[in-house]
Amino acid sequence: MDNVFKHIETKLIHSGEPDPRILGAVSMPIFQSAMYETYGGEGYHDIAYIRLNNTPNHAALHDKLAALENAESALVTASGMAAITTSLLTLLSSGDHVLFQPDLYGGTRGFVINDLPALGIAYDFIDASTPDSWESKLRAKTKVIYVETISNPLMGVGDLEAVVNFAKSHNLVSIIDNTFASPINFRPPELGYDLSIHSCTKYLNGHSDIVAGTIIGRRDLVEKIKHKLDHLGGSLDPHACFLLHRGLKTLALRVQYQNDSALKIANFLNDHPKIAKVNYPGLETHPAHERALKLFDGCGGMLSYELKGDAESAEQFLKSVKLPIIAPSLGGVESLLTRPALTSHAGISAEEREETGITDTLIRMSVGIEATVELIEDLDQALKAS
Numbered sequence: 459m460d461n462v463f464k465h466i467e468t469k470l471i472h473s474g475e476p477d478p479r480i481l482g483a484v485s486m487p488i489f490q491s492a493m494y495e496t497y498g499g500e501g502y503h504d505i506a507y508i509r510l511n512n513t514p515n516h517a518a519l520h521d522k523l524a525a526l527e528n529a530e531s532a533l534v535t536a537s538g539m540a541a542i543t544t545s546l547l548t549l550l551s552s553g554d555h556v557l558f559q560p561d562l563y564g565g566t567r568g569f570v571i572n573d574l575p576a577l578g579i580a581y582d583f584i585d586a587s588t589p590d591s592w593e594s595k596l597r598a599k600t601k602v603i604y605v606e607t608i609s610n611p612l613m614g615v616g617d618l619e620a621v622v623n624f625a626k627s628h629n630l631v632s633i634i635d636n637t638f639a640s641p642i643n644f645r646p647p648e649l650g651y652d653l654s655i656h657s658c659t660k661y662l663n664g665h666s667d668i669v670a671g672t673i674i675g676r677r678d679l680v681e682k683i684k685h686k687l688d689h690l691g692g693s694l695d696p697h698a699c700f701l702l703h704r705g706l707k708t709l710a711l712r713v714q715y716q717n718d719s720a721l722k723i724a725n726f727l728n729d730h731p732k733i734a735k736v737n738y739p740g741l742e743t744h745p746a747h748e749r750a751l752k753l754f755d756g757c758g759g760m761l762s763y764e765l766k767g768d769a770e771s772a773e774q775f776l777k778s779v780k781l782p783i784i785a786p787s788l789g790g791v792e793s794l795l796t797r798p799a800l801t802s803h804a805g806i807s808a809e810e811r812e813e814t815g816i817t818d819t820l821i822r823m824s825v826g827i828e829a830t831v832e833l834i835e836d837l838d839q840a841l842k843a844s
């Protein structure tokens with residue numbers, strides 16, 4: 459049935475919906491039942507029970523999410539971190555080795571540095587934009603290569619095609635955290651990635667009111683990860699499934715608007731006398747601009763910029779904006795601003811931050827769906843006040 463839906467806008471609405479509709483319901487109902495009648499006989503993982511990720515709400519979401527990235531299979535999880543940790547714990551065991559890009563999402567980086575070594579799993583960091591340097595980091599027990607589509611907070615885009623080729627030629631599982639791009643802008647399984655992970659807390663739900671995650675990709679791997687998730691227990695509650703399902707329907711409208719708005723804002727800031735630097739893959743000045751245009755259908759709603767001046771000027775700017783909310787996280791309908799030096803990267807020393815380009819005046823923006831002209835007017839008045 460799903461193969462009749464050609465475009466992602468249509469898949470968001472119709473893929474995975476129950477056929478026939480449940481009592482004719484136009485919208486997928488919430489099945490708020492922990493367990494379902496059974497006389498036994500099915501395998502453990504098929505007993506209908508919320509923790510086993512197989513209620514009607516889970517099934518509908520799995521089919522819809524797989525369709526969005528043209529993948530074989532998908533699984534929803536209780537958070538983005540549940541998707542990431544459960545996948546890594548499924549694919550790696552004591553003695554194994556894994557390659558990561560260093561500028562990972564904070565929670566992922568913390569898990570890699572603190573938790574993997576305690577389990578006897580070794581890792582190395584690789585520069586995602588220099589494939590020539592990767593082979594020297596390989597070990598006999600290297601099993602996985604893991605990158606992010608767009609890195610936080612400097613919006614770097616690594617050589618994502620080289621990652622797939624490297625994984626295939628060295629028999630590694632390739633994993634990409636595709637949260638920042640969303641399936642509207644990039645569908646990693648189409649490029650050959652084994653697994654694409656999202657924090658659905660961000661663009662996929664889009665309304666800043668739940669935490670959820672997903673793993674999309676090869677059926678055999680997703681099945682193994684589901685079995686691990688069944689045991690670890692990071693399953694998504696049916697009510698949160700419903701909210702994610704509802705949020706997904708407007709994903710294309712939201713992200714296409716956010717792509718457009720972010721590009722206009724990036725251009726405005728790029729020309730602004732109070733701005734030292736803008737990081738956005740859609741700008742010609744971005745080091746991976748050509749690569750981003752080749753791989754992505756849009757460059758996303760996330761950007762960061764450095765103000766001229768000092769930490770004081772950055773604080774004054776944040777105090778002066780009226781529309782964006784000063785908060786971490788991203789991908790919702792409301793614009794958000796954060797200063798990574800004080801939030802996501804607060805645990806890193808000032809020197810190390812300067813070295814990696816996360817200066818005291820760096821501001822990260824998640825562009826919402828407010829009127830672009832109004833956001834630009836607001837940023838302009840706040841920059842004048844900074």
Ligand SMILES: *Cc1c(COP(=O)(O)O)cnc(C)c1O
Pocket residue numbers: 537538539540563565606635637638657658659660669670671
């Ligand atoms: C937020 C985020 C995560 C973690 O997701 P949660 O839903 O908060 O657990 C992972 N990766 C990226 C890129 C994120 O932005």
